[in-house]
Structure formats: structure tokens, C-alpha cells
Amino acid sequence: MNEEIKFSDLGISSEILKAVEEMGYVHPSPIQAMAIPHLLEGRDVIGQAQTGTGKTAAFSIPMLNSIDPNIKQTQVLVLCPTRELAIQVSGEVKKLSKYLPKVNSLPIYGGDPIDKQIRALKRGVQIVVGTPGRVIDHINRGTLWMDEIRAIVLDEADEMLDMGFREDIEEILSKMQSNPQTVFFSATMAKPIMDLTRKYQKNPEIVKVIKKELTVSNIEQTYYEVKDSLKLELMTRLIDLHNLKLMLVFCNTKRGVDEVTETLISRGYGAEALHGDLSQAQRNRVMSKFRTGNVNILVATDVAARGIDVDNVDGVFNYDLPLDEEYYVHRIGRTGRAGRSGKAISFITGQRESRRLREIEAYTKSKIERKSPPSVAELIDLKRQNVVNTIKTTISKGGDMVQYKQIIEEMIFEGLDHMTITASLLKMIVGESSEQLEDISFENKRGEGRERSEGRGDRFGREGRGDRGRDRDRGPRADRSEGRGRDRDRGGRSDRGDRGGASRTRINTEKMGRLFINVGKSSKIRPGDIVGAIAGETGLAGNRIGEIDIFDSYTFVDVPMADVDNVLRVMNKNQIKGKTVNVEFSKEVK
Template sequence: MNQDIQETQEQEAIEQAPVQNENGFAKLELSEQIMQAVTEMGFTNPSPIQAEAIPPILAGRDVIGQAQTGTGKTAAFGIPAIELIDVAERHPQVLVLCPTRELALQVADEVKKLSKFKRGIRVEAIYGGDSIERQIRSLKTGVHIVIGTPGRVMDHMERNTLKLDNVRMMILDEADEMLDMGFREDIESILEEMPAERQTILFSATMSKPIMAITKKFQNDPVLVKVVKTELTNTNIEQVYFEVKPKAKIEVMCRLIDMHNLKLMLVFCNQKKRVDELVESLQVRGYSAEGLHGDLRQAQRNNVMSKFRSGVTNILVATDVAARGIDVDDVDAVINFDIPLDEEYYVHRIGRTGRAGKSGKAFSLVGKDEKYRFREIQNYTKVKVEKGVIPSFEDIVGLRKARFIDQVKETIEQSQDLNLYEDLLTALHHSGFTTEQIVAALVKRSMGIEKNEFSDQNLGLEDDRRGDRFGRNDGPDRGSRFGDRERGGRFGDRDSRRGEGRFGDRTDSRRGEGRFARNDGPDRDRGGREEGGRKGFFDRDNNRAPREREANMVRLFVSIGRRDYVRPGDIVGAIAGEANIPGSTIGHIDIFDKHTLVDVPREHVNKVLDAMEDNTIKGRRVNIEVAR
């Protein structure tokens, strides 16, 4: 369809009227350029959020859109934004704020596609981790639509390289996520700097009190558009879970890949370290896999995503935060190697397959200590996920044999030069091998499958009767190759692997750089707090004693302080981003010259300590431990 449209466009006269009559977007009275773009993108009818939100936005009204990821909200605000642009005016006319650089890039890409036929429109994504000098040069040449993260937008405002005097439309995308990440103060600062005569559009999956406070303060008689999916998960997605011995997860995943002949898939882990180890294990097994997490520089991320989109890499292993903004339509399956810590993450994960009307698969590998969490996910999504049967080693061997036979048949039928190789059989016979031995050896080399420690085992949980073993030694943190050298179990004795505390005789040789998952780069350091008054937690008195802890909170010691120019938002962003916990759950923060004390909920302490181990804040390596 796209090819036909492109061929038509190459002709001097482009007749789009017949297409418009068939396209439901025509009812929205859009410009011819937008109609061409949506048709080329394969859109035939607007989604509910698009049908409800586009008319009032085009009419100039402020809009509150309640919609989840995957409902088409980018086009819902992107189309009216493009229609608003006066190309002759070479300055920012639309500003879109997004919580992460991945989402900013995704939105920018979508807006560029939608504006393809409106000549002269310039779109720029600005975010931390990318060269600010390059962004400055681009902004100076004249940009109409700016899409950015709050931290980097504030940086450009302070440098006077982004002026908002002529912005006519302000869009907050995934506003609830931005507040959870501690961006409230930044958002309010940006809105206060904008012209009073502007249109403000806000999209959020939830309507919390902080969200409503922002709408009341900064919107003028907004129209509420509420579109909630009747089902949180796509009916085109086949969801199956497997109860797996944690140490056998990699083996089971590889069997599923072979059994279903998966070509392009996303695999999700809860920790960055797990991503790296899983990628290494898959590569050792011969799979083309790459990892994506917050430690990667933007150039590395772009390289990984380019290879994945082009099919050079067919397995992308990622953390939830790093995967935000991934938009690839042809993903065959999503595999939850780790069960997510948040029900919403499950919805976001599996929503990356089964797109554009295609079918997809979602496989979840559930360890013993993850069973309860997965039941909570099913209750949340209101979908009964079927329990699958783990393919046996014999199943995989039989399947590969059948595929090998098909490949041999195809080669024989289609090749014209087989006579070049016919003498090899005779030569091998002269070496004393039988035809059966020769064929078996060639098949083995081609199939690359060998027996391993799991070949003759039952890998499901129902076969385990060894009590506490999986709670401590093979907990849900561990895959088949992670071995006893890894963590000793998340639920075991932490001190056994921390020595005499985290400030003992540890060297920096193992510590990486830039390990700030939710960070938008070095400039995303302004995240405020959910409640306006929390700013007062910044300690101004070196001699003041830290305040008392709230109930059910644990105080953590962080080896970074005021002399490092750290602010509360830096602490919130780092902990919330790395540990995947809501920023709003983090309690008091007391910042002293050389250290910081931060209160976190007791149930998240181990998760935070694991996530922040050998990590950085504001580019400085930090140690973190329970305060004495």
C-alpha cells in the first residue's frame, strides 16, 4: 500500500480525494497534507482518543486526555500541533514535554512522519545524553516543534537557547510518569515562563491529585477526554506463562524461541546487570542478541536500536526504563525473563507485540518466588493467562530435524551447482566413514544443538521438592548461567556479600560510569518532588540534626552531598529510576556537605541497595548503605 502511494506521489498531480472518502480521518476535517501522511502511515480510522481529542484541540480548547500507552495519543496531539504551525515563523510554536529521552525520540519520530507532506516544518528532540551543542545549533536554525525532557528543556531555557515567547501550544505527555519521576517543579517552572495566551494539552494514564492540581492551575476550562481500554492487554496477544526453576530460565527461553521459530523479540529483565549477563549467555549459545539499559551512551543506544529495527539483531534484552519509547511494529514476541515489579510494566511490555493488527506472543517465565506477583498481574489485567508446557529437549531436536529436512529439500530443488560438492561424499567414504555417520555429522554441525545439563531434566517447578533452595540460592534474580557467584539470593543474608558494609576496602575497578537509568543525561538533575513543600528537605544548616524517620521508613546513607552540587531531585531521580519505584514513595531527604540521608519504604530497601550498587549520581560514583 505504501509503495502504491509513493508511486502516485511521484506523479505531478496527486489525487487524494478518493482516499479521503475511504479514510475515517476525513471526518475530522484535516488538511490534505495530514491526510496524505496518515494514509501513507497505514491509518484508516482514528482511534477513540484521536476521534475525541483532535476536534477540541483543533478548536483551540485546552484538553485533558486520560489514555493509556498504545491508544494512539501521540497522533491525537501531534496532528493538531502540526495543523497549528505557521511555517513562515522560524521559532518554537509547540513544546512537548516527555518523561524520558526514549519517549521524546519516539514522539519526535511520529510527529516527523505526520508532518512529512507539510513542507518546511522542523521538529527537534532535546534530551540529556545528546550533545547540547548540536541541539543549540539546531535550535538556532529555527525549529517549529520542540519535543524534550524537562531537565534538558530547562537547561536550554537557562542558556537562552530555547525561547518560549511565541509558543502557542504546550503538551504534557505521560504527565503522571513525569510527576512520579520528580519533575513537578520543572514542569511548573516551564509553564510559568510560557505566554499566558497559549493552549495547554495534558495526557496522562491516571488522574491523581497532583495531576488535577496542575490542570487547575495552568489550564483554562479544559475539555476532559477519557478513553480507557476495556481490556488492558491486546486480544491479539497470546499470553502464556511457564513455571520454571530459576536456574533453567535461559534454557526454557531458548527452547521457546526454537519451538515458535521467533524472528524478532523483546526480552525484559528487572536489572541492568541481568541484561548484560543474559545477552552474554544468549550470544554464547549462538543467538544474535543485544542489551539496552541506562548505562549505555546515546550513540550506543542508537546503534543497538538500529540493528534491532533492521533485523541484524533479533533479540533485544532490556530493562523497563530503557525500553520506554521503543516502537517496532514487527516484534513476534515479548518474553518476561523477570516478572515485572509493577503491574503497569507488564501491560507496557507485552503491548510492544501484536501491533498494527498483527498477532503476537507474550511468554512469562515465573520462578517460585514470582508466582504471587504474577497472580497480582493477572488480577490487575483481568486476563486469565494460560499455563504453558515447557518444550522438552526431544521436542526441540525433532523440530530442528524437520526444519533441516525442509531446508535440504529446498536447496536440492533450487540449487543449480550441487555437482560441485558431489565428490565430497566419495572422499569421506574413502576416509572410512559410512553415509549415516557423514549425514549425522553434517546435520549436527548445521543444527548446532547439543545435550546439556538440562536436556534430561524436568525444568518446571512442580518437580522441585527441595524446600528452601529456590528461596535463597536460585531465587528469581538468577538465570541458568548466573551461578553461585552472583547474589547468593535476594532474600538471603545481604552482609554475606557486602563484607563489612559498603564502605569497606572496596575498589572502584568494578564500577561503571553513567549508571543512571532514569536519567536524561547529565542535565536531567532538576526533578522536584511530588508535593511543593518537599523542597524544604534540602538542608541549609550543616549542624542541624537530621529529622526523625517516619513509620515504616528506613534511612539510607549516600556518599554524596552539597559539595557535589546534589539536589533532592537528583536523589529521587536516581533511586526511583534505578530501583523502579515511584518517586512519590521516597521520604525525607537531608543533604549535608559530604553525604545525604534519604528515607525509603522498608519494603523497597533491598531493591534500592541492589539497584544503586556501584552506581553514579551527578556523574559521581556513590556508595549507599543503611545509615547507622
């Protein structure tokens, strides 16, 4: 449908249209084609679309179209769940407003000097893109005026609610001086989202990208069965095999991210880590290197990778298979963008992960093809062929080669022959490392690794879920909404059974200390929440956390005595599922 519609048919201003066409876009994406006309009419809109579908432009174009450039006050407010997404959206707005010189936009978020933001707001900003906490801060300081706001956008509304921002969002909406146009964009239409829309929207138009349009037909999805210890060796071979230039590698834990990054660097690859332990300044530097291509491999956790929007990523590696089907979609959606093709490569170990892969296939309604690891001979042949193709391409392009011919003539004059010179150059290009590679049995035999996986699954009382608590990079969004029906950064899913007091059987042999936590089943706390919170905040490995007994209003959890003081220090007054908790030592247990 959208292939027949052009941006020029949508009634947007010539200045915005010029910027859109300069960015290389002619036809709107499905969500853009459906949402932009309603937004241009001033209607409230609920848009359901996932990352990579063009939703930022879907609301930015009509918002820019409605701006009065002669009014220097804020007219459009966009709320985002993370700093990274706020920066990304603001960058997109700047591109689209390139030919609107009087229109200014500004990202505001925590971790950035507030004085700098205040000065920019005083100069006059028509579009503010910010995180809820920092927006409220500016409103309370009187540095962000709400008088002229005519539209408010909640981008990734489900993420904001999952992160516990509902009160902040409602506070912001309640401070509006008039009845602004409200726009909610979300990957899901969970109950909390619909509750907000009923309260703050008037007869909203619902635009939805259906599953068929969310498919990833331009992404080649494959998987390899491989031993844990050989994942990195296989990944580096595949990078060479497919001649990948810009890659994202996803791990499920911060520790995994650091280990993979360090090993890649030791092998001469340009890699950087991105996870929740980095400061905002460090994250900005890492992303700048990745966007400019100074670093071509970004190793990240799912939480830290929110907001990454780089069009020319040509490969995504699921180094660890994601624990949630939606995470898989978010991950692979970062390649194959803007009409390009991309590769999504997953590594699996053992039967449980094989079943998990089948669940992902069913969810995405796509086939993930099994591949055999490349042999050394295949790698060498491919490198040789790539060199031949590169030489042929260079010859076909022509150009001045006089200076290079002079070098060859000088070498011949010194007594070297053409064949020796050419062979030496090829050896330099292909590299000696390929010749030194060994053929390795990568494949994980059926059942291998099962004992470890079963041990982890039993610890959570649910078969096949794995050790989800191990130093998970939880971030604030581990506070999942019940309406979502799943817990992505926690230790499990909503169908995890309550066995009596919702206990989690301990198989740890360390001397343990029992801790009291003042939240329980009445707060919808489950074992995975406890494991995820403690592991994510303290760095204590999830497989060292012992028995968990959850009652109506409180919980007991066993942790190693050696770690009790650290857990008490970090977790007391911290949050679990959005609730501030008191944690106290109860007693020592065997």
C-alpha cells in the same frame, strides 16, 4: 466505534493525511478518534492512554495541522520524561510531516551536544520535543523563544512528575507569553496530574481509553514454571520453537540483564543489553541495531526500556516477573502492535511468584495460560516441519533455480545421489545442535525455592515481595508520586507497614556499619526507597543491606563495613525520592 471512522473523516490537511496513509493507517485508534477532533478545535485536553495505544499521533496530527509554516519560530512544545521518548516522538512527527517541507521539528535532550541543538534552533524549528531540564536550559540561554508557542504537550505526564520534574514543568508553563493550548497525556489520572490541570488548563476535555479497549487480545500470554537455573535454556528452546525473529527480554536488575545477554551471545544469539549504566551514545547504538534487525534480542530493565517503540517485535519474555502490574502491561504492550500478533511469555519460580501472576491476571483482566516446556522431540519435529514448509513456500513462489540445479548436477556427476545431497542440506538447515539437546526437567516443583523467597520477603517486612532492592536499575523515575499508590522501582508498596520506627530486620551476618541519612517518614521515605537508592546507585546487592530504622526526620541504615566508604562517596549529596540527602557514618555494629 473507531473502525467506522477513517482519518479522512477527521478534517486533517491533505498533506498530513497522505503521510498517515503512507504509514499504512486508515482507521484511527480509540484515543486518536476521541482526542483529535477536540485538539483540532483548539481545546485543552487530558488524555489517559498507555503505551502502544497511538497517543503520539493523537497529539502530533492536530499539532501539525495548526502549524503556520511561514513562521520559523517554535509554535509547539512537547515535553517528555526521557531522551528515548523525545527521540521517538520527534521521529513520529517527522514521518507525519513528510509532505510539509517547511515544517521542522527537533528533539532536545541532555547528553546531546547543546551547540548542535542551538544551531538547529537558530535555523528555525516549529516543533520542539524535549526533556524538561534541557528545555529550561535553552530558555535561559535565550535559544528557545516562547513568544510564538501556541500549544504545549506533556507526554507521559505521570512519568515526569514521578521523576521529580514538577518544578521544571511549572517553570516552563510560567514562561509562556500567552495562554497556549495545553495537552496532558498520562497513563494514570493521579492527584498531582489533576492539580496541574486545574492550575494550567481551561475546561479541558477528558478523553480516556477504557480498560476494555486497553486489552491485549492480539497477544498470546503464557507462562512456564521453571527453575531459576534453567530459565535461559528454556527461553532459547522457546525462541526456536516459535521461530521468533525480534524479541525483548525483561530482567528486573542490571546484573541480570548483563548475565542473560552474555549467555545468549555465548550461545550464538544476536543480543544486546540496555540498562542505566550505558551512556547515551551506547544506548543510541544499541537501539539502532535493534530497530534495523542487526540485533534480534534486546535484554533490558524496565527503566531503560522506556521509549522503545518498535512495531515488529514478535515476542516479549518476562525473564523476571515484573514487580508491578503496570510494568507487565507496559512490557507486553511492546509486541502485537499495528495489527500484528505477538507472544508474551513469563517465567515464574515458586508459590509466591505464582500468586503474583494471579495478581497480574486480576489487574489486566486477562487469562495467562500455563504451558509445559517443550521436549527435545517436539523441538526437532518443529524444526523439521519448519524446513519442509519453507521449502514448499520457496517452490510455490517459483523463480529462477537454474544455477542451483547446476550445482546439484555437478554433485551428481561426482558420484553423489539425490537422496544423500538432500539429506545433507536438511541436516545443515535443521542443525546438529537439536540432535544433541537433552531432555531436562524444567519445572519448579511446588515449594521449591520457597526458602530463598521467604528470606527475601521477610527482609522487607512484607510477604511475597521478593528482593526488590538488588541492584535495581532505578533511574530517576524511582521517585514515585504518592498519588500513584505504588512504588515500581523501589523496594515495595505503599502498604508496607511501619513497625515502630519503620525498621527493616537484618538477617545479614557481615560486620556492618551504621549510616545516618537526613530524611525520614516526614519525607514519606520507606525501607524500599532506601534499599532501592543504595542498591541502584552503588551496585551493592539489596540482600547485603541490613537493618533500616526510619524516624520522622532521619534514618539509620546498616551496610557492610567493607562497603561503607563507597556508599558514603556515592550517596552523599545524591537523591532519595527526589530529595538531596546527607549521609554520614554513625558507628560500627555487630
